[in-house]
Amino acid sequence: MLYLFLTFVVLLLMVTGTRGLTLLFGLGINIVSVIALLILIADGFNVLITTGIIAMVILVVAIYMNVDNANTANTAFKTSLIIMLVILLITIPLEFWASAQGMGIENQDELEGFSLAAGLSYPELAISIIVINSLGVISETSVAITSGLNEIVENKPTLTPQEIFDDGFSVGNKILNTQTNTLLFNFFATTFPLFFVIHSLGYKFSEILNDKLVVSEVLTTLICTIGVILTVPITSYLVYRKANKKI
Amino acid sequence: MKKNIKILLIVGMMIAIFNGFTYFDSFMYHDPIVKVETVRNLQKSTSTDEYKNTDTQITQLVTGKLINTDKRGKRVKFKNTYYRSQLIDTKYSMGQQVILTKNYSPKNVKRDTSIVFTLGLVVFLLYCMKFDRRKLFISILINVVIYYGYISVIIRTHNSVLLPLAVITALLISATALLVILGPTYPALMAYSSTVLATTTALLLSTFVLSLSGYSGIHLELNDFELQPYLSVFLSQVIFSVLGVILDETMDISSSLIEMKKELSDVAENTLFKSGINIGRELIGPLINILLFIVIAENLNVVLLYLSNGNSIGYTMNMTLSLGIAQLLISAIGIVLTVPITSFIASRVITRRMK
Structure with a gap:
């Protein structure tokens, strides 16, 4: 593991030079924030509030440390915050409805010997899982769309709001495609062992469709996709408002 | 309207x-x-x-x-x-x-x-806005079908050829994604070859480095559901999870280089290569972040179960996150390697083929 880490660091520094140090620093902060999140939740702090605060810290680091242009960073940060709120608003009722929290019967072997009275709310944790899952994708999408749009607006300051939205969608189209691919392939990566186990348990189709673990994976992927989709109009709107103010 | x-x-x-x-x-x-x-x-x-x-x-x-x-x-x-x-x-x-x-x-x-409600919400939102839905739906549909085929074959062969199958599936789904987004063009071929080369190099290098230390510190047997053979399951998961990100990266780099060539038709191969590295440098951080948060989120349930059962944070990380972190490191190596590999291939192909 240590060797693997060293290989990564050496390659990173070779390719990116001194910029790699900033990158490693950013990653380090993110990992520390995540560990803080784990410890706080395990110590009994409210899951949703803790997640919200840590997610904000993570977004600040992910956006402001990777983007040099302050204008782009501000818009992207605002967008990500709005999207995070929207995701929370969608996820809370959905998770309550689907009750796809915690672990399933498929995990039984893993759970042996554990005290299951954990004293923390797994339904809330399920919401927090979806929010954390979306952080990277959301920040990347908003940065990519904002910087693409800002470049267009700066070159042609006379754009009408309609044109800004149209440009937003033409930039957004490609990003939407690649981000759904990322989400979909990650869904493949996590679920193929699950489907294999489900097969060996002899589930019927209806049982797979209602299975807790399958449903929670599908919901995670779909809700993250909703976040990516909504990033496009929200970014376009924010960029348009900013361009309007200048005139 | x-x-x-x-x-x-x-x-x-x-x-x-x-x-x-x-x-x-x-x-x-x-x-x-x-x-x-x-x-x-x-x-x-x-x-x-x-x-x-x-x-x-x-x-x-x-x-x-x-x-x-x-x-x-x-x-x-x-x-x-x-x-x-x-x-x-x-x-x-x-x-x-x-x-x-x-x-x-x-x-x-x-x-x-x-599930159906959420899926409906996604489709409805897509129709509310001016996205190119057809391409998106086609690529997702084809990829899901390929994935379904993959699952049914590994079930029938009882995992005995898991890794080769995962490689074939990965080759197919990335080809589909690229063909749908870029069409059967030179840029697509360029991006495809860089993706394959970068992923392969990252995997070979990482398994080599890992085998040097005899896989110490990585609990391959602690994967989800303890599915066997451990190493193949692990590597297949790495391949799938990093693929989307690397595709994103190669497409970004090569399309920017093509734009550059269009604007400056006499640009030298070396200049193209260098600006490829410059563009790629900016992409590495956010892409690693994407995978970092996906990996953490996936394991959150187990991690908290360990922590609430009185285990120290060190032991918990070792038992629950070591696989995820190894997966992340291999992916990160792939993401870093993609930058010079794509820049190299793209700068060669663009100066030779696009006159």
Whole structure:
């Protein structure tokens, strides 16, 4: 593991030079924030509030440390915050409805010997899982769309709001495609062992469709996709408002 | 504009009908399904376990009406015991549809409506906006079909050829994604070859480095569901999860280089290569972040289970996150390697082929 880490660091520094140090620093902060999140939740702090605060810290680091242009960073940060709120608003009722929290019967072997009275709310944790899952994708999408749009607006300051939205969608189209691919392939990566186990348990189709673990994976992927989709109009709107103010 | 609203209405209607269908589809189930009408708490006992976790165990008496089978309309009662934390048990609440076993004890919550609803929401949002939906739907559909084929083959061969199959699947799904987004063009071929080369190099290098230390510190046997053969399962997961990100990266770099060549037609190969590295440098951080948060989120349940059972943070990380971190590191190596590999291939191909 240590060797693997060293290989990564050496390659990173070779390719990116001194910029790699900033990158490693950013990653380090993110990992520390995540560990803080784990410890706080395990110590009994409210899951949703803790997640919200840590997610904000993570977004600040992910956006402001990777983007040099302050204008782009501000818009992207605002967008990500709005999207995070929207995701929370969608996820809370959905998770309550689907009750796809915690672990399933498929995990039984893993759970042996554990005290299951954990004293923390797994339904809330399920919401927090979806929010954390979306952080990277959301920040990347908003940065990519904002910087693409800002470049267009700066070159042609006379754009009408309609044109800004149209440009937003033409930039957004490609990003939407690649981000759904990322989400979909990650869904493949996590679920193929699950489907294999489900097969060996002899589930019927209806049982797979209602299975807790399958449903929670599908919901995670779909809700993250909703976040990516909504990033496009929200970014376009924010960029348009900013361009309007200048005139 | 009017036409848009019409399409939206049609799509919205279809989604609503589909949702309604899954809400009332209980007649297709063999198991009895009950719609919960009242819930009464019978017993509550709060206990503190040896790790000082306080949790409440609640027994509820659930009554509801059967909504399928030939006993339809009959009122049934059952008891359900759960912990307030609901790690593996579930609290039932009013209005929920619950699947029962033949002798009316609770088996599972009916969740199909929530999935279909969310899927409908995604489709509806896509139709609300001016996205190129056709391409997106085609690529997702083809990829899901390929994935389905992959699953059925690994099931039939009992995992014996898992890794080669995963490689073939990865080659197919990335080809589909690229062909749909870029079409059968030079840029697509360029991006494809860089993706394959970068992923392969990263995997070979990482397995070599890992084998130097004899895989110490990595608990391959602790993968989800302890599926065998451990190494193949692990590597297949790495391949799938990093693929999307690397595709994103190569497409970004090569399309920017093509733009550059269009603007400066006499640009030298070396200049192209250098600006490729410059563009790629900016992409590495955000892309690693994407995978970092996905990996953490995936393991959050287990991590907290370990922590609440009195394990130290070090032991917990070692047992639950070591695989994820190894996966992340291999992916990160792939993401870093993609930058010079794509820049090299793109700068060569562009100066030779695009005159």
